[in-house]
Amino acid sequence: MRRWSVALAVVWLAWLAAPIAAQNDTFSVPRVSVADTKKALDAGTAIVVDVRDAASFSNGRIPGSVLLTPADLVKQAASLKASKKTIITVCA
DSSP states (O other), X not given: OHHHHHHHXXXXXXXXXXXXXXXXXXXXXXOOOHHHHHHHHHHTOEEEEEOSOHHXXXXXXXTTOEEOOHHHXXXXXXXXXXXXXXXXXXXX
């Protein structure tokens, strides 16, 4: 019975994940090189948003980047959009 429950759970999870996987195949986020990031920051046309935890941010970050937790990011979304700058995120 336990094997049946595990198998059913795996199939159910795969069924739930299918729409997400399909969505990710059609959704892409452009990657930005270090050189292009520096150029955009120097020109004032971009903002770098670091979404890692505070400890990781304090251990090392891109100069000029802003730390925003996911909750803060939601709160700041309107002001980030209003800035009309390219938003470059750092998450690793």
